Amino acid sequence: MTEKKLTLQLDFHSGLPIYTQIVTQIQSQLANEILKPGDQLPTVRALAQELRVNFNTVARAYRMLDEARIISTQQGRGTYITEIPPPEVTKKLQEETLIELTDRFISEAYRLGFTEREVSQMVRDRLKVRKEAKVREKE
Amino acid sequence: MTEKKLTLQLDFHSGLPIYTQIVTQIQSQLANEILKPGDQLPTVRALAQELRVNFNTVARAYRMLDEARIISTQQGRGTYITEIPPPEVTKKLQEETLIELTDRFISEAYRLGFTEREVSQMVRDRLKVRKEAKVREKE
DNA sequence: CCTAATATTGTACTAATTGTATCATTGTGT
DNA sequence: ACACAATGATACAATTAGTACAATATTAGG
Known part of the structure; x- marks a missing residue:
């Protein structure tokens, strides 16, 4: 299946917003092929619980990634990495x-x-x- | 018998709800005479099992098609393509x-x-x- | 054959799981 | 103290799943 644990390392004292950290780390995991197109991401609530953060913070990160066409969020369904070709493709x-x-x-x-x-x-x-x-x- | 395999291709990451995909694909198969008036569709449970979805999802699609007078669902009988789909409808x-x-x-x-x-x-x-x-x- | 039990089929209602929207609260910098 | 961004709380909406039921068909006994 396309289930991932998606281990993220947050630094609550870095001054960088949580949602920014989530965004950049998912982006980097995608770039490093830890995440691949089609992969399902944890639900906003599941990831929020794991990160000890409000789920709206995760939702905000997901929304930014969605607007950047990196993931596809679907109400009632879940969140998936889009099939975007990796940046290194010619x-x-x-x-x-x-x-x-x-x-x-x-x-x-x-x-x-x-x-x-x-x-x-x-x-x-x-x-x-x-x-x-x-x-x-x-x- | 008027049994059809009814091969549908679902995309679970497309953002379109499953029931919508079922509806449009059956519509298109009817419009293009892959399905014909009188044909019996698979039971909600049979199609659901084949598509690996809950049978209520299929039932929802069937209900929409039924409301559009494209199919006729009959409790205890089965589901059939409506006999006289007007040419202008198809x-x-x-x-x-x-x-x-x-x-x-x-x-x-x-x-x-x-x-x-x-x-x-x-x-x-x-x-x-x-x-x-x-x-x-x-x- | 006829009838009753059983199986099959769609229906209705509800629950669970998901993301969304809006506003309130907090906390930090000036 | 104020302004603003970040985060949290709460209510909502969309999709799918679970459960019980009703209508019809099929089958088994007589």
Whole structure:
């Protein structure tokens, strides 16, 4: 299973906020492959209890990591490391990733009977929808 | 008999609730005639066991589909695809399926850090690659 | 055949587990 | 004393799981 103990070392007298320490240590464990994409992190309450900290402090750390797209928090489900390619991957590898992703998408659409024209048009539409949504969000 | 294997692919880390994934995948299989009117779906417990989820999660998905008049659940009998799904319903479902598929693809690409331009360009490229491959295949 | 017991199926309600939102409290620096 | 950031407390919402039940089908006895 993807259960981890996630041993973190907090320093309560360092002056650094707890949530910052949690964030950076998870980031570093990810960078060192102690944590891997897909891994489930402890629940906010479980980790909080282990660290002797309020669970909202853990939740705050998780939220920052979530906003940074490093983890994915899901209400009622749990928290998982996202499938982000490690920072050391090259641009070329990233390109290959997008190719694979795109090909899977196209294959699935074709398998469901959609035509090239329909797929192409839908991608344009949905990209546009997102862009417009983002614009409205800023207002 | 009208028994189907009903292979569903769940992603437990996608952020989408399990019941939503079940609903949309059954919708798409209906829209694309992998499932047909009159087909019996697996029992809530059977499907739950196969998917390794609680049977109430399947029941919730079935209930949503039932409310949408897409399936008919009958206590003590089983669950069946509704007999006369109007053509415009399946057409609409099909469209929704492609939207859903496309949005998932775009979200994933964005999450991996690709831009709208890159995604758009890659879709064009890969569609073109496929078309050309198909042309060569005919020669 | 008919009928009653049993099994199978979906339903309803509840509980448990998760993250979220909001505000209060604390503590530190100026 | 004040301002501000960090942390804690409390209530909430979403998802999934547990348990008991009702409706139907199937099977066993006669």
